[in-house]
Amino acid sequence: MNFMFKKKLLIVTLLILSLVVSVVGCTQQPAQEAPKAEENAETKVGDLGYAHPESLISAQELKEIMNDENVVILGVEVRDYIPGSVKIKEEDFNYTAxxxxxxxxxxxxxxxxxxxxxxxxDDTIVLYDAKNMLLSARVWWILKYYNHDDVKILNGGIKAWENAGYETASSPAKKEATTYEIKGENPDILATVETVKTSFDNENIATLDTRSDKEWRKGRVPGAVHIEWTNALREDGTFKSADELKALYEEKGITADKEIITYCLGGWRAAHSMFALTELLGYENVKNYDGSWEDYEKSGEPIEK
Structure with missing residues (x-):
């Protein structure tokens, strides 16, 4: 009788231990699941030391405001869409003139x-693209030229949104048409060939060539400084911190006390570098040469090689 009791007690004990192990296993299982999107989202831009952090927005920050009725998320020539965003194509902002x-x-x-x-x-416009913010920067510059002040760029573009774990849509949203009215232009952020000519032998004006090494070697504006636009980016396609950007530009003499003229082939990469200088570093006197090398090469002005 004593033997049978001990045997039953052993069986009950084993069953209890089995149940405990099973329960423990269940409580640990969620820790093995993928982190939530919010936990994957990148550092908020306000933590990176930028002069105007309101001009750049992280995926996490955009998620928090995306349903605001005064926020319009604008995809620039994209195939994957942030839910609720509208779209423009290259033909909408790139013309021949x-x-x-x-x-x-x-x-x-x-x-x-x-x-x-x-x-x-009066809308807040948030721009994103799939090309390291290149297209967004160009549209940002156009918006600023036509005096739309409340513009942000999604840091890292659609890739950052996807890396944060957020869903995308297969097609853009459709909004009811409005009557947008441009109330003036901002020539202070526009450079022409005449502006560039003032930089020759003028130590207070720096011309920044943002093109590739190959383009730079073929010919450039006399006295120009070369910093390819991609140097402002990290490997994940987001902007470097303010300290990193400051070191990058100041090492080549692109300092805040000078007038800076940015150029590339057609004003796109130049707009990207201008965004980094004005919005992230706080430079106050930067102009984008809208015609850029395409215009300068035809101007008859001297070319340095």
Missing amino acids: DGLKNARPTKEQWEKVLSNVGIDN
């Missing part, structure tokens, strides 16, 4: 584009 293939849109053209995608004058 005066023989140049990469001219900014006219006032009337740009009003039509913004109206068609449902943007109002």
Whole structure:
């Protein structure tokens, strides 16, 4: 009898231990699951030391405001979409004018584009693309040229959104058309060939060539400094910190006390570098040469090699 009791007690004990192990295993299982999107989202841009952090937005920060009725998320030539975002194509912001293939849109053209995608004058516009913010920067510059002040760029573009674990949509949203009205232009951020000519032998004006090494070697504006636009980016396609950017530009003499003229082939990469200088480092006197090398090469002005 004593033997049978001990045997039953052993069986009950083993069953209890088996149940405990099973319960422990269940409680540990969630820790093995993938982290939530919010935990994967990148560092908020305010932590990177930028002069105007409001001009750049992280995926996590965008997630928090994306449903605000005054926020319009604008995908620039993308195939994967942030839910609720509208889209513009290259043909909407890239025109041929005066023989140049990469001219900014006219006032009337740009009003039509913004109206068609449902943007109002007082909206916050958040730009994103799939090309390391290159297209977003170009559209940012056009918006600033036509005095739309409340513009942000998604740091890292659609890739950052996806890396944060957030869902994408297969098609853009459609908003009711508006009547966008441009109320003036901002020539202070525009450079022309005449502006560039003032930089010759002027130590207070620095011309920044943002093109590739190959383009630079073929010919450049006399006295220009070369910093390819991609040098402002980290490997994941987001902008470097303010300290890293400051070191990058100041090492080549691109300092805040000078007037800076950025150029590339058609004003796109130049706009990207201008964004880094003005919005992230706080430079106050930067102009984008909209015609850039395409215009300068035809101007008859001297070319340095």
